Each structure stands twice: as structure tokens, then as C-alpha cells.
Amino acid sequence: MTDFYIEHPKLFVSVDCIVFGFEENKLKLLIGRRKMDPGRGEWSLYGGFVGQNESLTDAAKRVLFNLTGLDKIYMKQVGAFGAVDRDPGERVISVAYCALINVQDYDNRLLEKYGVEWVDINKLPRLYSDHNLMVKKAISLLRLHLSSEPLSFNLLPELFTLTQLQKVYEGILGEEIDKRNFRKRVKMMDFIEKTDEIDKVTSRRGAALYRFNKKAYLEDPTFKL
């Protein structure tokens, strides 16, 4: 390949992943202690550098797969962060990606392997570099799109109760929702289907389990919840 742009500088480019999960009826983030300099020991998002022949999304997928053992994760770009001194070590441009995973699919042995933990988003510590900023932006993005896109199901198992679904909404929005109004709205979405299964774990009475029918949704992708 010819060097068309040889006179311009090249920079390190990394991706940082903001991994959301839903556990104990709370919205959580997968973060860990940095294992390298600079910033060794500080709380941090998990990231990695972008390869010469790797697209940004591929890099994000690779990093997410390493961290979680999962592929086909729902993922969305949050934005590029490029302050000159954002990384104390070297000049690095970082592109943040937000990921939503179902913690049931996550292998907990990886927590130890990577030294990461699920931390309540309302109890986040100070993070390395500009990672708090990234998280803040990711949450605004989630909030912005929550009511017009079927995001929430990515955080839940295949079968879920309406209370769980509601808690996901409350976790992301950071406010409580009226149960009756919420269920009324759910009923209008035909692709949120009641199954015959009953969940007896979280309540004595048992709660009906629902499923998000992706195929039905794609036939008429109108979402408002």
C-alpha cells in the first residue's frame, strides 16, 4: 500500500468497553483493577488497542469476547475520547463502546481470571483516566434510546418476569415507575409474549414469565415503552 499520508502523525487508538449487567434488581458495571502501568491498581474499564488490520467494532468485539467469553453481544458506540493528556502514559485516542449483557450467560469464573467485579452503577468508584466520563455518556445514551429501542431485553434472560423488566427500566432511568402504567404499556407491545412458564424463585405466588419475540418485533419494528 502506498503511503499517501506519510507526513501525518500516527496515534495509538484503543477501545474501552462499558459492560452493563443486571443483577439483584440493579444495574451494574463490570470493572476491575488495572493490571499494568500507568495507573496500576486503579479501578478501570476493560479495554484494548486497535490493531492495524482490525476495524473499531471488531476490536471492541474482540475485547468483549476476551473479557466475557460471549459473542453476539449488543454493543453501541458511545464516542471517541481524545484529550491530549487523557491517558497518563502516552497519547491515546480511545473509542468507548457500551455493551449490554445477560449476567446469566456470564461465566463467573472469569471474574477472578480478570480481576473484575459487578459494581452497582450508583456506587461507582473513581475510575482511571476519563472512564467516569465515558460511563456517564453511556448512561445518557441508554436513557435516550431506552424508550424507543428494545434495549432492555439484552440485560435479561430469555424468559423474564414483568417485575424484572420494570426493574431494568428503573435501573437505567434512575427513577421508580408505576407498576400498573408500566404493565399497561407492555401489553400494547405484541412482541412481548407471555409464556406458560411460571417463575417461583422470586415470589411465593409465582410470576408469569415473558419472552421478547425478536422475529415478531422485526416484522413491525415499532417500539415505545
Next chain:
Amino acid sequence: MTDFYIEHPKLFVSVDCIVFGFEENKLKLLIGRRKMDPGRGEWSLYGGFVGQNESLTDAAKRVLFNLTGLDKIYMKQVGAFGAVDRDPGERVISVAYCALINVQDYDNRLLEKYGVEWVDINKLPRLYSDHNLMVKKAISLLRLHLSSEPLSFNLLPELFTLTQLQKVYEGILGEEIDKRNFRKRVKMMDFIEKTDEIDKVTSRRGAALYRFNKKAYLEDPTFKL
């Protein structure tokens, strides 16, 4: 500075600017013919490479200043574009920025100097590389934020008529708006102030000129239009 990350590759990073203007009651984009290889002669956004000691936003500001002679332009990041072969010349990560300018402030002599033109966003040609994608995303972003942020005033002169304001909305949303409903909503925003000035250019009768009072807005930054 120590080379902490020496083992990782470095990439070219550029910024591309999507410059919106409002002219002849239409939303337009400032684009031109590429003056360099690869892609010489193709329609393209205006961009530039990010320097080693320059933040992403500074790079975008610099490129915008070069192109328009204006600083303090309203600017928002659209996102990072990182497909491996997005640029036919070399591997380049590009961060797109959307800018809103008032064409009255723009020196038309620069059109020739840079070989750029104001093109109706509904009549855009095929653009270089993934620039059409960038534009599309920028427009979605504008639409998304239009009703909750005072974006539109950046496209208008200090003093503007309500019809002009409405045309900006229609241009961005791509649909017509009811005049009476629109004006009713404008009246509720106290920081859109009627002045004593009258515009006699666009109508025989003359239209009242309004002003966006930024200070008043900042005291109570609630926007809904």
C-alpha cells in the same frame, strides 16, 4: 515520555466536518471536490489529520476555522468511523464532527478558495469514502436533539423571523409543521424574545424579528420545541 505501549500499532486519525448551514430556507451542507489522492475530484466532506499534541476537539476546531474563518462554532461529535478499508489510501480512523454555522457570518470568498459549495441536504451527491454515512448519522443526531436543545439558533443570524425559525425546524425534521402550533410553542419559551426590529426583506407586510436570549436560557435551561 516513556513508551508504555510501544508494542501496539499506531494509526492515522483524522477528523471530518459536517458543516450545516441554512440558506434560501433550506438546510445545506458545505462540501467540495477532493483536491488530493486518493479520490481526487470526488465530492467530500472537509477534514484533516489529528496532530500528536492536539485533542480531537481542537483538531476539529482547527479544521473548521481553516474552512470557514470562524471560531466559536457550535460543534458536536457524531462518532468514530473505523472500518479497515474505509479510506482507499491508507488505514485511517476518522472522527466525524457536526457543525452548525450561520451563513451570514461566512465569507463567501472562501467558497472559491476551498472549492466548496453549499448543497441542499436533500440533493447530496455520492460522497467520498463513508462520508454519506457520517452525514446520515449527523442528521439523525440533529433530529434527536432538536426538540430538547437550542440548536436551531446556531443556524440563524442574531435576529430572525419566526418563519425562518420554523423553516430550520422543517429542514432538519424533513417535514412540514403547523404554523400556529409552532408559534404557540415558541411563545412559551421566554428566552425567545421579540425585538422592536422589523424585517422587510422577505415580506411586504414585514415580520417581527426575534432573538435568542442565551443568558436567560442558561438561567433556566429548559428547552422544548
Next chain:
DNA sequence: CCAAAAGTGTTCCGTCTACACCCATGG
């Protein structure tokens, strides 16, 4: 005197919000 744009209110309908009680079950 007419063309062209400015300006102005009301009614209706649908959507959102507030709100409280009974049910089923396991321990």
C-alpha cells in the same frame, strides 16, 4: 387591487398520570 407572507384561537382527541386493593403461596 392583488399577490404574498404575517399573524392569530379554539376544539377535540388521545395519552399520560395518579391512585389502592385483592390474590396466591410458602414457611
Next chain:
DNA sequence: CCATGGGTGTAGACGGAACACTTTTGG
């Protein structure tokens, strides 16, 4: 039998959408 979470409907308020005519003035 009681504590715990699951499940259900209605009325009133509010906001958005539809809609047509009068005014002013330059040419």
C-alpha cells in the same frame, strides 16, 4: 395465618393535532 411479591382498572388532567381567516403593504 401472615409476610411477600403478583396482578389488575378507572377517572381526571394535560398536551398535541387539526384547522381558516384577517392583516399589511409593495408593486
